[in-house]
Amino acid sequence: MGNTIFESFIDMIDWQPLTLTFQLALTTTILLFLIGIPIAYWLAYTKFKIKPIIEAIISLPLVLPPTVLGFYLLLAFSPNNSFGAWLDQYLGLRLVFSYEGLVLGSMLYSLPFMVHPIQAGLANLSPSLREASYVLGKSEWTTLLRVLLPNIRPALITGIVLSFAHTIGEFGLVLMIGGSIQGETKVASIAIYEQVESLNYAVANSYSFILFALSFFILLLVYLYNGSYTKHIIK
């Protein structure tokens, strides 16, 4: 009996929006990790006067309604405008209503969630660790890979998880630049909205519950890990 309920639950929902959501979150997080580290490194150590401007720009997605970001990206990516036309013509890249556009939008949207923890992690390390490595003849690159990053592991994990979770949760931006194309840009959050609009509360509930449970467990794991890591260091 229990088995049939479970099976009907599986059949009842279309899994595509969920897999698309996780695919998008994974791609976004990996790319953000790669570009987030150099940005955080630069911000943590630079003495340039323009640093506050860059910090403000990176933090914008924290305060702006996602629709604002989505609206401007929609304008920028549109083939009717110069930048979008250039992308289309020279790179063959159409960023509105496409998965690629969604990835780029998500990266901008989640950028502060990757950069802030890593920047804080680096800034909190004793400066003498970096200096000790330089004095031992090691380059900035070696120092970053072998001394700095291994010692800010909790910050890296926090950055990765927050970016991942935040991408799962995005809605307004995806709707603006992605539309809702089945299998291309229709992610879970949008599917939920559509199901509710058509009064399919049961399906909406399935999607919502899965997202809810997964998000909770991801965050729980992070806090458990970071808690034990901190204890381990203090001992």
Next chain:
Amino acid sequence: MIAIELKKILQATQGKMHLDVSFNLNAGKFLAIYGKSGAGKTSFLRMLAGLLQADTGKIIVHQKTWFDHQKKIFLKPQQRQIGYLFQDYSLFPNMTVEGNLLFALPKGVEKKRISELIDVMELGDLRRQKPHLLSGGQQQRVALARALVQHPQLLLLDEPLSAVDHEMRHKLQDYILNVHQQFNLTTILISHDKAEVQKMADRIIHLDQGKIIKDALAADFFDTQKSKPIKGTIVALDKNHLWVQIASEKFKIPRVKPDSIDYKIGSEILLNIQIITKE
């Protein structure tokens, strides 16, 4: 020989301070820079290491220019081949004791060097430990071993013993003296501890508010017979005492009786160091 001539305006707690230090140092010597905190000692050492850039001046080490403001030469810390002991040890927490030493090993150098240093510094039992499990004294021994892996020309010690207890301090001082001789190093130690600089150094330079106020052989430094009297200014007086300002420090000294001299506030006075106690 090492020739140093450095000037820099530093932002100190009491406002701007002009650091102006120049001296020559022979290879193989143990020099102590002595002075209270805020005198510019650490900034000076950081400039030697290339961690801080001076405004003007030059640093020439064994005929090689490390820094020359006019010629726009500034070698990075990586290019200076120095050993540097930080106040907080700065061991890499993610690596074991041995891992810390291996990290410091230059490319193409045999690992034998590491095992030798582990023996000299008596770290054999600790080699697989992570730094956070070690005591302060043990951490500083590891840091000293790590600083020597490169076979530096110059060993710079930034108050390395200020955070360890009295007994450990003596042991570590012996370790440092031992490696100084064994590895034929030129060593510069920064310290505000009179006993320490006297025990360790061949020569002592007293730094105060960024300026050298005394430069003498260690044997003569605290010996008033051989050292020149110091000039101070009387800032206050009563029946039995004088308060004399020397550089930034104020000293209280007993008045000689019966005194034939008519002391006045603001007038200059020559003092022997031995009779003065710090106010």
